[in-house]
Amino acid sequence: MVTSVKEIMLKAQEGGYAVGAFNTLNLEMTQAILEAAKETRSPVIVQITEKSMEYAGGRALYNIVKNIAEFYAPEVPVGIHLDHGKSIEAVQRCVNIGFNSVMYDGSRKSLEDNTMLTKQVVEYCKDKNITVQGELGSVPYIGETDMTDIIWDKYMTVPSEAKIFVEQTGIDTLAVAIGNAHGFFKERSVPDYARLEEIRKVVSVPLVLHGASDWENDRVQEVIKRGICCFNVDTATRVAFMNNLMKTACNNGTSVTFDIRKVLGDAREAAKLAIIQKMQSFGSAGRI
Numbered sequence: 001m002v003t004s005v006k007e008i009m010l011k012a013q014e015g016g017y018a019v020g021a022f023n024t025l026n027l028e029m030t031q032a033i034l035e036a037a038k039e040t041r042s043p044v045i046v047q048i049t050e051k052s053m054e055y056a057g058g059r060a061l062y063n064i065v066k067n068i069a070e071f072y073a074p075e076v077p078v079g080i081h082l083d084h085g086k087s088i089e090a091v092q093r094c095v096n097i098g099f100n101s102v103m104y105d106g107s108r109k110s111l112e113d114n115t116m117l118t119k120q121v122v123e124y125c126k127d128k129n130i131t132v133q134g135e136l137g138s139v140p141y142i143g144e145t146d147m148t149d150i151i152w153d154k155y156m157t158v159p160s161e162a163k164i165f166v167e168q169t170g171i172d173t174l175a176v177a178i179g180n181a182h183g184f185f186k187e188r189s190v191p192d193y194a195r196l197e198e199i200r201k202v203v204s205v206p207l208v209l210h211g212a213s214d215w216e217n218d219r220v221q222e223v224i225k226r227g228i229c230c231f232n233v234d235t236a237t238r239v240a241f242m243n244n245l246m247k248t249a250c251n252n253g254t255s256v257t258f259d260i261r262k263v264l265g266d267a268r269e270a271a272k273l274a275i276i277q278k279m280q281s282f283g284s285a286g287r288i
Helices: 005-015 027-040 050-056 058-072 088-097 111-128 159-169 193-202 217-225 235-249 260-282
Strands: 019-023 044-049 078-085 101-104 131-135 173-176 207-209 228-233
Touching: 005 019, 005 078, 005 131, 005 173, 005 228, 019 027, 019 078, 019 235, 019 260, 027 044, 027 058, 027 235, 027 260, 044 050, 044 058, 050 058, 050 078, 058 078, 058 088, 078 088, 078 131, 088 101, 088 111, 101 111, 111 131, 111 159, 131 159, 159 173, 159 193, 173 193, 193 207, 193 217, 217 228, 217 260, 228 235, 228 260, 235 260
Parallel strands: 019 044, 019 228, 044 078, 078 101, 101 131, 131 173, 173 207, 207 228
Antiparallel strands: none
């Protein structure tokens, strides 16, 4: 069933575990996410980027998620979230489509501009029961900067600024930067756990970690203990999906299959297994 993302995250915060926010861009990935949630009895957030909406259509993707959630996994709490909305117009479009959660990503802007624009998004959404996520600090991508010469202090969330940002914007959840990075960008060798603890002390809203697809149990548990209650996951599921897709399509190098159902079905299963592993690691399995 489609459920408030704020409610899902607050339960995770209270329960001392984290939920996964998994990206989708097609039918098969959506099925993989929701089948994994159903099998593990895990609440889940399904998220969609602007680029994915350009690829598949915003209404199409939203209704794929909504219909599968309602008809095939009615017992699973499912949030539908806009990931990394870059403009107020993008947020408004998703709210009009039916999304019950949006992220406005002003992390590349000055603190003043990020605060002002994020507050505008909150004001637009507050009477519509829409969860709003903001981001403070900068989680880098490949191509933005040289991975071999990064000064992490310039990218990470400043706790004192986080307190002001949350208070002035009224956001429901906050994405933080503690040395995590998107995609295949080389992360900080050790996450700044002390910084996360300081953020948790001054901020009461649920905290979200982007760019942690490759994080394993030790790191996951350390940041959950320090206040993270949601992990965004995209790269790990794409890698599982694509590796299996290529393997099946080429039949391990012996021949080529043209059965699209076989190729996509096997890739869907590989992604589902990767998602199940994440849900178990996050501690969300068995929470419904």
